[in-house]
Amino acid sequence: MNETRKLVEQENVVEENHEEVMTRQVASHDDVPVFRTKDLSVFYGDFRAVRDVNVYIKAREITAFIGPSGCGKSTVLRCFDRMNDLIPTARVEGTVEYHGVNLYDREVDAVEVRRRVGMVFQKPNPFPKSIYDNLAFGPRLNGVKKKADLDVIVESSLKRAALWDEVKDRLKASAMGLSGGQQQRLCIARCIAVEPDVILMDEPCSALDPIATARIEDLMQEIKRDFTIIIVTHNMQQAARVSDQTAFFTTEVNPESDRRTGVLVEFDKTQKMFSNPSDSRTEAYVTGRFG
């Protein structure tokens, strides 16, 4: 009973924070946000994986989602390109607005969304094709047929992903022969090749060594001029280094079913999140006392 009241109180605190954040951001930027979620919850069957998420993603910025395992940060990320649709039991409540349009509107086609919102995954997943064919995959889907046009796209995308110099002499070689870090940059290049509006990154560096990680982080800073980036990361330092805004998620035990549901604790400018967080749970996490 006491526990429940505490939870409810915390929830109110969280919601007040959001109101504050929202008003402040709306006041300082009058352009429409790229994404805005309203009371977003995601269910897998009966299980509520994450609840009542309200975030606001601005264009040409890097937003980081941090939090302990199972807090729902990847689940929320996968709502932005409707990747959760691939899981038959997944269901969404609340809204995800993309440039003001509800992504989960009945008339919205998930494939059209994914052409604009690209994704880079935790484990590098190049196609078992040549480097060239990996890059040309997306443009070909979009109807680019002429070899000269594809050549231009392949070269420029690889250059923007800082991979061109390493692979320009072996574009016909299999992408599976690249190192892990190169494969991940290839995946970013493949994403860039379709000129998306947003790039979602789901723990893109967790399978990479520190040097490869640093290269990806540099790359993110490079491409943020052109793309809006949302990155999920386990690595707090990474969030602090690369992001402009940070959202901190945590898990909450449901007193009835004993199952864990993810909640958004705090969402603010990265600098403030790491130096002067409003919520004690954020502070505990970013200072390494928990998680």
Place this chain on the structure above:
Amino acid sequence: MFIERETMSASTTQSWTVADLRLAGGRRRTDVRMRRLFIAAGLTTLLVTGLIVYTLVKDAFSFFIDVPKHELWNIGWFPRRGFFDIKTLVVGSLMVTGVAMLIAVPLGLGVAVYLSEFARPRVRRVLKPIVEVLAGIPSVVLGYFAIAFINPNLITVLAPGANKAFNIAAAGVAVGILTIPIIASVAEDALRAVPLALREASYGLGARRVATTFRVVLPASISGVVAALILGISRAVGETMVVAIAAGAVGGGLFSTDPFQPGQTMTAAMAALGFGSDQVAGDGLAFQSLFFIGFLLFVLTFLLNLLGDRLVRRVREEY
């Protein structure tokens, strides 16, 4: 002894001897015995295979030495009269296999792609066992199904000039039905083995399901899919009972390339030589011709597998 050693090692710092760490005698003997048992099992299969090849090659070879060579390229297959026209049988087998593949490749691969890429999990759980049950239908039954149903209701309707009782096309369709589950099952396993990560990559780039299937999943699983096709072809070439029943095997026939007339396949001709009123045991050349065809069949399937292997190597996308 075991306990003794434990207490000893716990209470003293004396150095151990090899005996402390040696495998106990009884266990070592079991280990050796089991290993011999498995080696024996392996060797037995090897031996049996060797014997099969030996008998096949021995009689095939003596047939090839004894037969007048011009009889191997003749007007038809009449072994009792000394006409051993091999092309009659090879063409018959190829026609049956061709018709069978016309049926089994699109349907088998279609079923595989549907089950692996499109069906909801619940549908797949019901459908996959049903497809596999199809593989359990005895081929005798399918042989009669061919003459009782496929021929009157399909072949003679599509081709009015077809033989009303027996023909290659009806047998081919039945063999095709027999082959569907093999192709479907092996190909589906290959498709399902493609990692989810590759599908996600494709969907993430804005590919639809069809594009993902044809541009990512199929190329990545091509080696398994080709293996499925080759297994299917081998099965079709080797199928005996359906052909013996539905293609009108009477132990002999003129050379023909018409799939709508009765015909001879390698397998059916062998069966005809081996049983009933046609059995030729003791009849020198005719009996040995049985092994010669058997040897040809063996070489044919072997070449098919080799070809498949080559194809796969050339187009494989390794993940």
